Amino acid sequence: MKIKKSMKLVLLMLIMTLGLTACGTKETPKEEAVEEKQVVLAGRRHLAPGEEDAYYCSSILYVWEPLVRQGENGEPEPALAESWEMSKDGKEWTFNLRKNVKFHDGEDFNADSVIANLDRMKKEVRQSSYYPMDIDSHYPDLKAYEKIDDNTIKLVFNEAKPTQLYRMVNFGSAIYSPKNFNEEGNFNGFAIGTGPFKIKENVKDDFVVIEKNEDYWGEKAKVEEIKIKNIPDVDTRYAALKAGEIHGTLDLDSLTPALAEELKKDDKFDLATAKSTIVKFLVLNGSKAPFDDVRLKQAVSMALDRQDIVDTVYFGYAEPTTNLLNYSTPFYKEIKVNENMEEAKKLANEVLKGERVSVDYYISGADVTQKTEAEMIAPLLAEIGIDVNIKPMEVSAMREEMKAGNYGIGRERQGLSNGEPSTIFGRFMLTSGDHNQNYSLGYSNEKVNELMEKASKESDVKKLGEIYDEIQLISTETLPVIPLFNDMNIMGHTKDLKNYKAQIYGLDLPNIEWAK
Amino acid sequence: MKEYIIEKVKSIFIVLVGISLLSFLLGVVSPGDPAELSLSKYGYSPTPQEIEARRVEMGLDKPIHIQYINWVKNILKGDFGKSFSTKENVTDMIIRKAPVTFKLAMYSIVITSVFGISLGVIAGINKNKPIDNLIKLITNILFSLPTFWLALLFILIFSEKLGILPTSGDGGFKYMIMPAVSLSLITMSTTAMVMRSSMIQEFGKQYYTFAKAKGISKYDLYIKNVLPNAILPVLTILGNFFGSILGGSAVVETIFALSGIGSYAVESVFSKDFPYLQAYVLLTGLAFVLVTSLVDILIIIINPKIRLKGDIYE
Numbered sequence: 093m094k095i096k097k098s099m100k101l102v103l104l105m106l107i108m109t110l111g112l113t114a115c116g117t118k119e120t121p122k123e124e125a126v127e128e129k130q131v132v133l134a135g136r137r138h139l140a141p142g143e144e145d146a147y148y149c150s151s152i153l154y155v156w157e158p159l160v161r162q163g164e165n166g167e168p169e170p171a172l173a174e175s176w177e178m179s180k181d182g183k184e185w186t187f188n189l190r191k192n193v194k195f196h197d198g199e200d201f202n203a204d205s206v207i208a209n210l211d212r213m214k215k216e217v218r219q220s221s222y223y224p225m226d227i228d229s230h231y232p233d234l235k236a237y238e239k240i241d242d243n244t245i246k247l248v249f250n251e252a253k254p255t256q257l258y259r260m261v262n263f264g265s266a267i268y269s270p271k272n273f274n275e276e277g278n279f280n281g282f283a284i285g286t287g288p289f290k291i292k293e294n295v296k297d298d299f300v301v302i303e304k305n306e307d308y309w310g311e312k313a314k315v316e317e318i319k320i321k322n323i324p325d326v327d328t329r330y331a332a333l334k335a336g337e338i339h340g341t342l343d344l345d346s347l348t349p350a351l352a353e354e355l356k357k358d359d360k361f362d363l364a365t366a367k368s369t370i371v372k373f374l375v376l377n378g379s380k381a382p383f384d385d386v387r388l389k390q391a392v393s394m395a396l397d398r399q400d401i402v403d404t405v406y407f408g409y410a411e412p413t414t415n416l417l418n419y420s421t422p423f424y425k426e427i428k429v430n431e432n433m434e435e436a437k438k439l440a441n442e443v444l445k446g447e448r449v450s451v452d453y454y455i456s457g458a459d460v461t462q463k464t465e466a467e468m469i470a471p472l473l474a475e476i477g478i479d480v481n482i483k484p485m486e487v488s489a490m491r492e493e494m495k496a497g498n499y500g501i502g503r504e505r506q507g508l509s510n511g512e513p514s515t516i517f518g519r520f521m522l523t524s525g526d527h528n529q530n531y532s533l534g535y536s537n538e539k540v541n542e543l544m545e546k547a548s549k550e551s552d553v554k555k556l557g558e559i560y561d562e563i564q565l566i567s568t569e570t571l572p573v574i575p576l577f578n579d580m581n582i583m584g585h586t587k588d589l590k591n592y593k594a595q596i597y598g599l600d601l602p603n604i605e606w607a608k
Numbered sequence: 609m610k611e612y613i614i615e616k617v618k619s620i621f622i623v624l625v626g627i628s629l630l631s632f633l634l635g636v637v638s639p640g641d642p643a644e645l646s647l648s649k650y651g652y653s654p655t656p657q658e659i660e661a662r663r664v665e666m667g668l669d670k671p672i673h674i675q676y677i678n679w680v681k682n683i684l685k686g687d688f689g690k691s692f693s694t695k696e697n698v699t700d701m702i703i704r705k706a707p708v709t710f711k712l713a714m715y716s717i718v719i720t721s722v723f724g725i726s727l728g729v730i731a732g733i734n735k736n737k738p739i740d741n742l743i744k745l746i747t748n749i750l751f752s753l754p755t756f757w758l759a760l761l762f763i764l765i766f767s768e769k770l771g772i773l774p775t776s777g778d779g780g781f782k783y784m785i786m787p788a789v790s791l792s793l794i795t796m797s798t799t800a801m802v803m804r805s806s807m808i809q810e811f812g813k814q815y816y817t818f819a820k821a822k823g824i825s826k827y828d829l830y831i832k833n834v835l836p837n838a839i840l841p842v843l844t845i846l847g848n849f850f851g852s853i854l855g856g857s858a859v860v861e862t863i864f865a866l867s868g869i870g871s872y873a874v875e876s877v878f879s880k881d882f883p884y885l886q887a888y889v890l891l892t893g894l895a896f897v898l899v900t901s902l903v904d905i906l907i908i909i910i911n912p913k914i915r916l917k918g919d920i921y922e
Contacts, residue, residue, distance in 0.1 A: 144695035217661060219695050224647060224658055296704065297867035298778070323776050323865040324875075327760055332775040335767045458878075488640025488880065519655075526656050 130301075131318045131589065131604065134329050135343030137221070138322040140283070140291065140300040146218030146225035148283035149291070151262045152343065152598030153302055153320070154313075155196075156285025159187060159206065159265035160257050162596060166367075166421045166511045168257035172201060172267055172286060182252030182551030189243045193309045195269035196284045203239040208270035210237050212277040223263045223509055230264040231256070252551035258421070258512035262597070288313040288602040298322060314591070314605035326351065333361070333584055340585030340592060342599045344368070348461075349407040352582045362587055365409065366594035369508040370579035371418045372410075374469075376571075378534030379497045382451075382478075388443045389571040392501075394436035395472045398429060402577055405464050410577040416520060416567040419578045420596045421511035423557060425564045433475065440476035450479040451500025454493065457484035462503050465576075497532040504531070504573070514547060517563050520572045528572065535572040612908070616901045623897050624890070628683075631889035632676050642692050642880040643668055666692060679886065689883035693876070698887045702869060706891075708778055709861065709868030713853045715788035716795070720849060724796040725842060728803020732838070733830060735808055743804075747797035755856055759790040759863045776865035787864040791856055795849040802845055806838040813837075840907055847903030851896030 140149035149155055159173035170176075173187040193201040210227070218225040227234065233250040240246055249256070269284040282291040286309065289302040299321045304313040321338065323329040330351045332338045341347055347355065347363075355361045376383040376392065383389055398412030411419065412429050453470070455462040466482045473480055480501060485493070493499050506527075508516060519527040522544060523536045540563060547559045568575075583599060585592040590607045593600040643662040647654035654662070663669050667678070682689060688698035731743040766773040766786060774783050810816055811834070819833050858870035865871075869888055876884040 141694055142696075217658070219647075219662075221694070224654065226658065229655070229658070297872070321777065321865070322867070324871065325776075325863045325865065328763060328776050328863055328865060331763045331768045335771055335775055337767075337775055486639070487878075488638070488645065492639045515655075 129316045131315050131340075131606075132321065132338045133318060133340045133342050133599075134321040134323040134332060134338045135341065135346055136322075136324055136326065136329070137343065138297050138300070139320055139343065140294045141221045142294065142296055143279040143281075145222075146220035147222055147263060147266055148268075148279050149300065150222060150343075150598070151266070152595075152601065153291075153300070154287040154289045154601050155283050155291055155302060156266050156268055157287045158260065158262050159189075159267065160260045162261040162511065164595070166424075166596060168261050168511070172206075173265075176257070178254065178256075178551075180551070182254045183249045185247045185249075185253070185256055186240065187245050187247070189245065190309065191243055193286050194307055195272075195286055196290045196305060197269050197271060199269045199271060201267070201286050202242045203245045204242075205270050206245050206267060207237065207239055209267050212273060215277050218277070220263075225263070225266075230259050232259070252549060254551050254553045254556055255512045255514075258510050261510055264510060289318070292317070311602070313602040318601065330355070330584070333586070334358070336586070339589050340599075340604075341583050344581065344597075347582045347584050349405075349409040349582065352409060352584065353407045355584045360587055361584055362592065364583045364585065364592045364594040364599070366581045367420045367596055368579040368581045369418050369420045369596060370505050371413065371416070371508075372503070372505045372576045372579060373416070374574040374576060375494065375502045375504050375531040375533065376574060377451075377494075377497055377499050377501075377532050378572075379532040380534075382443060382449045383500065384534055385443045386570055387439045388478075389574065390569075391436040391440035391443070391476050392473065392478070393571055393574045394430060394432050394439070395476045396431060396469060396574075396576070397472060398431065398576055401465055401468050404468065405461050406577070409580045409582055411580070412577050413575045414568045414571075415564050416573060416575055417513050417516060417560075417564055418506075418508040420508060421513055423511065423513045423560045425561045427564065427568050430568075433472075436476050440478070444477045446477075448477045448479060450481065452498075453480040453482050453501040453503075454490045454499050455482060455484050455503045456487050456490065458487070466503070491530065494531050495529070499532075502531065505579075513560055513563075514544065517560075517567075518544060521563065521567065531573070533572050535570070537566065537570055540566055613905070616904070620894075620897050620901060624894060627893040628680065628886070628890055629676075631886045631893075632679065636672055636675075638880070640880050641668075642666065642882055645692075645880045683887075683890070688887040691876075691884050692881045693879045693884075694881075698883045701872065701884065702887055702891065705867055705869045705872060708866050709854065709857050709870055712784065712787055712791065712857050712861070712866060712868060713850065715784050716792035716853045716857075717846065717850055719788055719792040720795045720799055720853075721846060723792075724799025725803050725839070727796075727800040728842070729807060729830065729835065731800065731804040732807025732811075735804075735811075740804075743800065747800045750793045751797040751801075753793070755790055755794065756859050756863060758793060759786065759860055762786045762790055763863070776863075778866050783864075787860045787866060791853055791860045795853065799842055799845065799849070803838065803842050806841050807834060810834045810838045836910060840911055843903055843907055843910070844900075847900040850899040851892070854892045854895060 139153055142148060147156070151158070157171050159171060160168045161171040163169040172190050172193065174190045175188045177186045178184070189201070189203060189206065195201060199205070213225055213227045231247065233253070234247060235250050236248045238246050267285065272279060272281070272284040274280050282294060288305050288308045288310065290305050291300065292303045293301040299319055301317060301319045303317045304315065306312065320342070323332055326345070326348055329341055330347065333341060352363055356363060376389055378384050378389070393414060402408060402410045402412055413419065414429050415425065415427050417424050453466055455466050463482065463484060470480050470482065490502060494502050506516065519525045520533065521535060521537065521540045522528065523541060527533070528535050543559050543563055547556055550556045550559060581594050583592070583594050588607055589604050591600065591603045591605055593603065641659065643666055644654060644659045647658055647662055667675060679689065686699055688702070690696065691698055691701060727743050727747065731740045734740045763775050763786065767775040773786055777783055816834060819829055857868060858874050861868045861871035862874050872884065873888045876888070
């Protein structure tokens, strides 16, 4: 009897709580149901950080357009600039601008708008959640820029810049309506670009809604409206997709390889993959023994079984490499991955002379895959006489130890901000390179220093490509770092959507459409 | 009472100075250069020139004590500085995000109080009977489950499999059920356990035996006589729970994509967004201190006998 009474009380409590908590809250119908025509996607971060951001929103929303965009294979493609010419000495670039293009606010796009955007960029380095808007980084050695006529502009550089187009892709040449910012160059409202989508609503940290630009100069977007939600946790994002709350995921790290494999089992969903700009690698402390001997670095590289790690840890969503340069740039040279345990043992033995060494192997504690990866690598290194102590650490603490040279092996990754590879080569392979110092790589190669110097003066893209090929070959032989694999962008979507095509950075948003 | 409140205000002030100093120093001594981290995004690493320019812009080139004094001066004016990562005013960010966290904390504290106290009372009254054993078993299990795990389990069951609750976002009551429940289960279990043992302790006292012998109704006995005495230790822990709920909300907000002050605190730890972290630590510390002080005062109001024991305030 008493039990029965207690149960009644529990029931009463439940009703009370529901009643209490329901008080003072109201349903938001907008959030309740996905509007019929609205596509809902989600990513790990808010893609329109707003007025404080140099770009207001990411290029992947297709709200603003650049003069030059990145093509499917990383090559520069015409966007707001229809065509271009480089002077023979490589110091002058003339851009012919697209005609009859209007910004979302009705303003005409022309040479004046490009000049206004370059003026804004020149004023100061602007911070962004994406890349800093820095004229010296996108237009190094820029001497002057000028309007030739309403549809032509010219850039003049102090040095030959044959690969300038690569630096200008996407974020490098973002164009907004000149009325979109005030005198200081700060935004005065939603981003106003020329793109196939316009911003309709932006709720900071929560979601952004973009709608089709009916007056777009090119092929118009296939869907009317897209809501892009910010769901930071990858498991929640996956659950939201499975529960039908969102139609797809986008942006970097939108799904883990393991979740992608899970999603594949459900025939209501599909995956879209593309090359990513990230390369993952091991850094070895070359500033002291035992890794100050290149033969031991080669031994480590040869002892690995990259494909096994890719298949086991990354479920095939990565590509083994020994090239420092990421595979998303057209300058990437395909070089066969050389792995050979017998050869590795021989090389290691030449250095260690039968002795065993024990080193610390630092990984990021926040990334569980790095631990599994390290556990697969450890026994292979043990075979060549290197015993490792795997130490998960906070990334900043790990980098401080690396800079101080207090480590043996570390796991790192590097993204490629544009298709021009000289920055990456310089940072890792030049004696003065900042990553060479930051990771205590102890790398010094006269031939590389010479080739980089030669490249900086070369005005012919083909010859430049040959120099870069040579540097890549040197990098795989002398190993400033031990590349493991090139990463992949993985996005999931429901089959209600078609043409869901992943890109090197982002998604082909204007072309996605309803399957029915 | 007046002296008590003055004493409380004094201690709050000292605690806040301590919190501000600690949060500031922790930010300074933790590894990593905020200038570099604020520029490093998703694999992109800034150049040394970019980092140096950013250091000057952020005022990190100044001596530490100057940085601290400047910071204190500004927060007294309500200015927590600009976020290193988003460039937005931290005060604006907090104003925008705090209501979400506050709403979540209120839901959680309601669940904790209503269910925790009620289950504790039922268990206490039915000591060692099947219902008591059942409640003890349930609370022990819930107490041992990590919040993030519960949160993910709820999403799997109620969103992915059953499709009855939304996975994430902030849209009203339905959206708050899973975050609030997962956040409050541990505190609810503790509340129930404390309430139970507190009730049982009261049963051993003379007034209880006397009241029971008088044959008064069970409602009068338990609710009017035992509960006001037994609830005091529970009120104290509920005050503490408000603080732990604010702290614990960081993980829950991230999982359920609630853009409260906690979820960004997690992000700001990784990006070393000091201005935000300092504001977060200071404000949650302030909330914690205020709530526990209010609870102390509330206890005196509910049970004036406390004053007789602590006659220093009389």
